[in-house]
Amino acid sequence: MIACMAYQQPQQPGYYPPPYPPPRQTNTMAIAALICSFVVAPAGIVLGHIALSQIRRTGEEGKGLAIAGLIIGYISTALLLLVVVFWIVMFAWFANEVNNLPTTTPTYGTYSMQP
Numbered sequence: 001m002i003a004c005m006a007y008q009q010p011q012q013p014g015y016y017p018p019p020y021p022p023p024r025q026t027n028t029m030a031i032a033a034l035i036c037s038f039v040v041a042p043a044g045i046v047l048g049h050i051a052l053s054q055i056r057r058t059g060e061e062g063k064g065l066a067i068a069g070l071i072i073g074y075i076s077t078a079l080l081l082l083v084v085v086f087w088i089v090m091f092a093w094f095a096n097e098v099n100n101l102p103t104t105t106p107t108y109g110t111y112s113m114q115p
Helices: 001-007 028-038 041-058 062-100
Strands: none
Touching: 001 062, 028 041, 041 062
């Protein structure tokens, strides 16, 4: 009985503990920016910038997602541009090397091939 009395809370009529505040929502545009940065990098960049402006204005969660979408989008776009430039340079080099090949007419046996 003494133990029960020691742990009982005082009852106040009409007293309820304060409710927890609802959690802030994550910005949908930030989630879309992160997903699109893996699939279509330029779309991830655009959505990331839009998400950051919305987050600044509304105070929603998701700033880290938007920044991650921006970083991945910019890096993916830069790598894609480097690959495209590499292939253009390689194609130009290959075309130049083909033009520099010797133009002698090969002979096979007693016949010569005419162009």
